[in-house]
Amino acid sequence: MPDATAMAVRDGVVAWLGSDEVGRAQYPDAEVVDLGGAFVAPAFVDSHVHVTATGLALTGLDLRSAASLRHCLQLLADFAGAHPDGVIWAHGWDESGWPERTPPSTADVDAAVGDRHAYLARIDVHSAVASTPLRRAAGLDDAVPLVADAHHRVRRAARDLLTATQRGTARRAALDAAAASGIVSVHECAGPEIGGLDDWQELRATDHGVEVVGYWGEAVTGAAQARELIEATGARGLAGDLFVDGALGSRTAWLHEPYHDLPEHCVAPTGNSYLDVAAITAHLAACTEAGVTAGFHVIGDAAVSAVVTALATVVDRFGSVAVARCGHRLEHVEMITGEQAAALGAWGVIASMQPAFDAAWGGEHGMYAQRLGAARARGLNPFALLASRGVPLAFGSDTPVTPMDPWATVRAATTHQTPGSAISARAAFAAATRGAWRASGIRDGLTGTLVPGAPASYAVWAADAFDVSAPADAVQRWSTDPRSRVPVLPRLDGPLPRCLQTVHRGTVIHG
Known part of the structure; x- marks a missing residue:
C-alpha cells in the first residue's frame, strides 16, 4: 500500500481504506501512525510448520550452514563443548551439497560428542544419524539405518530427554x-x-x-x-x-x-x-x-x-x-x-x-x-x-x-x-x-486481504524494499485491477523486505 493511501482499523477489523481527505475526516479522533515510507501488505500464513522442531533448531544446533562433512562435525564438536549438559538436538545436515556426498556416521558423531546423547536430523527430517548412547536408548544397534520406524524411535528417545522448559522455550x-x-x-x-x-x-x-x-x-x-x-x-x-x-x-x-x-x-x-x-x-x-x-x-x-x-x-x-x-x-x-x-x-x-x-x-x-x-x-x-x-x-x-x-x-x-x-x-x-x-477452512473472501470488513492482519515492511519515489517501471505492479485485492508490492530481485511490525486482528504481535 503506497504511502498516499491510509487504512483505518477499528475493533481488529479494517474499517476504511483510501486516500481522500473526506474519508480520513470520518476518524477525527484516530491515532495516526506515519509509516515514513514503509509499506503495508496482508500478513502471511505458513501452511506447513513443525513449531517445536523449528524452535529446537533455533535454540539448539542448526547444521544447514555446514558446507562439508568435516564442517558439520566441527560444528557438532564446538556445540558439544559449549553445551556440556543434556541431549544434543541438531538439525539440517545435507550431504547432497557437500564435496564428499557422504553423510555423517555413528562413529563420526561419537568422535565429536563422546558418550553424549546426540540426535542429528537430516534436513528433510526423514532420516538421521545419532550417537551410540542415543541408539542404545532407542533399542537400536549400530547397523540399523535411521529411516522410517527406526528414525521415529530414535527421535522419540531424543525427545524424551528434553525438559519441559526446553520444549517451551523452543x-x-x-x-x-x-x-x-x-x-x-x-x-x-x-x-x-x-x-x-x-x-x-x-x-x-x-x-x-x-x-x-x-x-x-x-x-x-x-x-x-x-x-x-x-x-x-x-x-x-x-x-x-x-x-x-x-x-x-x-x-x-x-x-x-x-x-x-x-x-x-x-x-x-x-x-x-x-x-x-x-x-x-x-x-x-x-x-x-x-x-x-x-x-x-x-x-x-x-x-x-x-x-x-x-x-x-x-x-x-x-x-x-x-x-x-x-x-x-x-x-x-x-x-x-x-x-x-x-x-x-x-x-x-x-x-x-x-x-x-x-x-x-x-x-x-x-x-x-x-x-x-x-x-x-x-x-x-x-x-x-x-x-x-x-x-x-x-x-x-x-x-x-x-x-x-x-x-x-x-x-x-x-x-x-x-x-x-x-x-x-x-x-x-x-x-x-x-x-x-x-x-485452513476460512473461505469468507475477506481474510488475507486488506479491504473494509477484513480482519486487520497485516505487516509493515521496510521502505528500502519499496521506493515510492522510484520510476514506475522500478515497482513490480502485481495487479492493476483493484478487484483482485492484491496490493502493489515490491520487486523481489534485490534485498527482500524487512518486517518492522506484524499485526494480527488489530493486535501488534511483533515490533
Missing part, C-alpha cells in the same frame, strides 16, 4: 520468529510419530499472538473414529504429515521407478510406502463421511498415484461436492501428472506446497537431479501445472526444513528453476496469504 522462539517474519498464522502438522500428543497439547496451551491451526496425522477407518479423534486432539483436520511416503533426499519418497543414485545394498530402491491404497481410501472415506478435512504427506509419483486412486474411489462413493466441501489437502505433492492435477482441481483438493524446495534442490545439478536424474527432476513442484488445472495452492516452509521466509517463498515460486513451472508473483502472494487461509 516453541516460543519459533512463534516469535514467525511473527518477526510477518506471519500471523501457522499450520502445525502434528502427529503420533512427529512430536506426539503431549507436544501438540503443550503447543495448543501456549499463549502467543501467532495463531496456530493444527492438523493431526493419524489414520482412521470410520467416521465415528474420525469425529472422536478430532474431539480428542482439537485439531482442524486429520491431515498434515500423515505419511504416505518419505522424502527424496533420504530416498524414502515412494517412486514408480528406482532412484538414480542408489547406494550399495539398498533395500528399498523405490523408496518407502507407509500407507497402501486401501488404508488411504479408508481414511478419506471416514473423514468425508464425518465432514472432516483429511490429507496426507505425499511426495513421490507412486505415492501421488495411490492417493489419487483412493480419492477417485471416495468421489465415486460420496460425490465430488461432498469431497470438495471437506477441503482435503495434500502436503508437498511434488511429483504429479497433468491428468492427476486436473482430477485434484475437479475435486477441490488443496495442494500445500513449499517453493523453497525448488530453490534449494532444483535445477540440473541439484539434489533432485542427483536422486532422480535430470529428466525426472524437471517435473518436480509444477506450480504452473497445478494452478492451470484449478488446484488451489497454499504455500509454506515445512520449517525447520526450510526457513520461515515468506518473501523468499514468493520469489522462489516466481523463479522456478524449471522453465514453465513458475507462477506469477500475484498468484504466489495469494497462495502465501489468502490461499493458506483457505486451506
Whole structure:
C-alpha cells in the first residue's frame, strides 16, 4: 500500500481504506501512525510448520550452514563443548551439497560428542544419524539405518530427554520468529510419530499472538473414529504429515521407478510406502463421511498415484461436492501428472506446497537431479501445472526444513528453476496469504486481504524494499485491477523486505 493511501482499523477489523481527505475526516479522533515510507501488505500464513522442531533448531544446533562433512562435525564438536549438559538436538545436515556426498556416521558423531546423547536430523527430517548412547536408548544397534520406524524411535528417545522448559522455550522462539517474519498464522502438522500428543497439547496451551491451526496425522477407518479423534486432539483436520511416503533426499519418497543414485545394498530402491491404497481410501472415506478435512504427506509419483486412486474411489462413493466441501489437502505433492492435477482441481483438493524446495534442490545439478536424474527432476513442484488445472495452492516452509521466509517463498515460486513451472508473483502472494487461509477452512473472501470488513492482519515492511519515489517501471505492479485485492508490492530481485511490525486482528504481535 503506497504511502498516499491510509487504512483505518477499528475493533481488529479494517474499517476504511483510501486516500481522500473526506474519508480520513470520518476518524477525527484516530491515532495516526506515519509509516515514513514503509509499506503495508496482508500478513502471511505458513501452511506447513513443525513449531517445536523449528524452535529446537533455533535454540539448539542448526547444521544447514555446514558446507562439508568435516564442517558439520566441527560444528557438532564446538556445540558439544559449549553445551556440556543434556541431549544434543541438531538439525539440517545435507550431504547432497557437500564435496564428499557422504553423510555423517555413528562413529563420526561419537568422535565429536563422546558418550553424549546426540540426535542429528537430516534436513528433510526423514532420516538421521545419532550417537551410540542415543541408539542404545532407542533399542537400536549400530547397523540399523535411521529411516522410517527406526528414525521415529530414535527421535522419540531424543525427545524424551528434553525438559519441559526446553520444549517451551523452543516453541516460543519459533512463534516469535514467525511473527518477526510477518506471519500471523501457522499450520502445525502434528502427529503420533512427529512430536506426539503431549507436544501438540503443550503447543495448543501456549499463549502467543501467532495463531496456530493444527492438523493431526493419524489414520482412521470410520467416521465415528474420525469425529472422536478430532474431539480428542482439537485439531482442524486429520491431515498434515500423515505419511504416505518419505522424502527424496533420504530416498524414502515412494517412486514408480528406482532412484538414480542408489547406494550399495539398498533395500528399498523405490523408496518407502507407509500407507497402501486401501488404508488411504479408508481414511478419506471416514473423514468425508464425518465432514472432516483429511490429507496426507505425499511426495513421490507412486505415492501421488495411490492417493489419487483412493480419492477417485471416495468421489465415486460420496460425490465430488461432498469431497470438495471437506477441503482435503495434500502436503508437498511434488511429483504429479497433468491428468492427476486436473482430477485434484475437479475435486477441490488443496495442494500445500513449499517453493523453497525448488530453490534449494532444483535445477540440473541439484539434489533432485542427483536422486532422480535430470529428466525426472524437471517435473518436480509444477506450480504452473497445478494452478492451470484449478488446484488451489497454499504455500509454506515445512520449517525447520526450510526457513520461515515468506518473501523468499514468493520469489522462489516466481523463479522456478524449471522453465514453465513458475507462477506469477500475484498468484504466489495469494497462495502465501489468502490461499493458506483457505486451506485452513476460512473461505469468507475477506481474510488475507486488506479491504473494509477484513480482519486487520497485516505487516509493515521496510521502505528500502519499496521506493515510492522510484520510476514506475522500478515497482513490480502485481495487479492493476483493484478487484483482485492484491496490493502493489515490491520487486523481489534485490534485498527482500524487512518486517518492522506484524499485526494480527488489530493486535501488534511483533515490533
